[in-house]
Amino acid sequence: MREIAITRQLPVSASDAFxxxxxxxxxxxxxxxxxxxxxxxxxISENEFRLRNRYPxxxxxxxxxxxxxxxxxxxxxxxxxxxxxxxxxxxxHMELSPAPKGCxxxxxxxxxxxxxxxxxxxxxxxxxxxxxxxxxxxxxISSLERDVTGRA
Numbered sequence: 001m002r003e004i005a006i007t008r009q010l011p012v013s014a015s016d017a018f019x020x021x022x023x024x025x026x027x028x029x030x031x032x033x034x035x036x037x038x039x040x041x042x043x044i045s046e047n048e049f050r051l052r053n054r055y056p057x058x059x060x061x062x063x064x065x066x067x068x069x070x071x072x073x074x075x076x077x078x079x080x081x082x083x084x085x086x087x088x089x090x091x092x093h094m095e096l097s098p099a100p101k102g103c104x105x106x107x108x109x110x111x112x113x114x115x116x117x118x119x120x121x122x123x124x125x126x127x128x129x130x131x132x133x134x135x136x137x138x139x140x141i142s143s144l145e146r147d148v149t150g151r152a
Contacts, residue, residue, distance in 0.1 A: 004109045012148045014072050014096040014103040020144050059083050072096040087115040
């Protein structure tokens with residue numbers, strides 16, 4: 001198991017950030033340049049969702065279970081698969097806290113790479129996962145800024 005921690009400054013209130021970050025829709029993957037509608041969203045209860053993303057141009061699918069803990073926390077657990085083969089499992093905890101110019105997003109990811117081939121790749125590229133997660137959240141934050149504050 002490998003833990004990765006990320007903190008990002010957001011130029012919006014924690015309430016606005018929580019609303020935007022947890023408003024799951026099928027078009028969410030368009031943030032990453034994917035065609036709209038690339039995500040399936042199943043609402044299980046008022047504060048619980050099941051998300052399914054297919055990564056364009058690949059046979060990789062991510063299935064995520066999300067539990068919201070309003071007003072400013074949520075947890076996710078998920079699995080990445082290539083066809084029917086499990087590549088990795090993860091759990092995430094996200095929390096927003098007030099900051100002088102908006103709020104901070106604190107995220108921890110516990111990741112277990114279960115695929116031998118993926119572990120071999122990561123042996124030769126040990127920073128790959130951290131770089132990908134950071135890049136992922138940089139795109140999310142950029143979209144949040146554009147949508148909520150009108151700036152890109």
